[in-house]
Amino acid sequence: MTNKSKLSFKDFKEGQIFSFGKIKISYSDIIDYAQKFDPQFFHLDKNLAKESIFGELVASGWHTASVSMRLFVEACGNIDGGMIGKEVKSIKWPRPVYPDDVLSIKCRVKESKICKSKPELALVKMTNTTYNQKGEIVMTADIVMFISSKYSYF
């Protein structure tokens, strides 16, 4: 499934995989995000970060989550009405993201059904896995979202 094509509810079938990459996270990207949203020393200062549990400067996990959202939108967000986040069942960060890491995503549809109470919407459950340039997993997220169901009837 290419990320270029316009998608509809019927494309979000169980087992379907969408993917997108690559986005590079630079040193200054990490600092910029951390200054705004997660000003802890191991995200802000490469010298102080040497004394941290990470041993070097790393991106905030919420920065990784934000970049993963961008990758997710690029992978399968081209759908009328957009993707409406309902909740996240789980986020895990098995390893950090370092300056100049290049991230990509695989998004797998776990379940997809039309809402009984609001049949114009479909509830879609996905597992999104974010990888670094070595193919190592840096984040997994179990996402629940709404998308429009109306195009499923054509």
Added chain:
Amino acid sequence: MTNKSKLSFKDFKEGQIFSFGKIKISYSDIIDYAQKFDPQFFHLDKNLAKESIFGELVASGWHTASVSMRLFVEACGNIDGGMIGKEVKSIKWPRPVYPDDVLSIKCRVKESKICKSKPELALVKMTNTTYNQKGEIVMTADIVMFISSKYSYF
């Protein structure tokens, strides 16, 4: 518990509440975040957003999560070694964040224990609730993190 004081593991007792506010999210903050991380029309364009499920421009849920992380750091991040995110068990966004909403946070310790395998670290589970200026909940997050346990011995 004020957010000004230096904290240690012994402050993260079950039932302890840390709080912080306020951070205002402006219209341009919403656009800036969305351009980088969640470029969907209802986060980017107030005219197009009228046609969305929200009926108006709203912040990305991941922007709300990012601002909540900032509030969390301000509330209880003043601890040697910092707060190391392990995983998130749940995120819910019961209502959107709109331009000029003013957010605050309450962070409640659910569980806190020294790691058996790494006694220099403590595992802390918290439920963080983010509110708007009306006292309405805009996000809840069940967080699992590591903090240093070493200061608990003094």
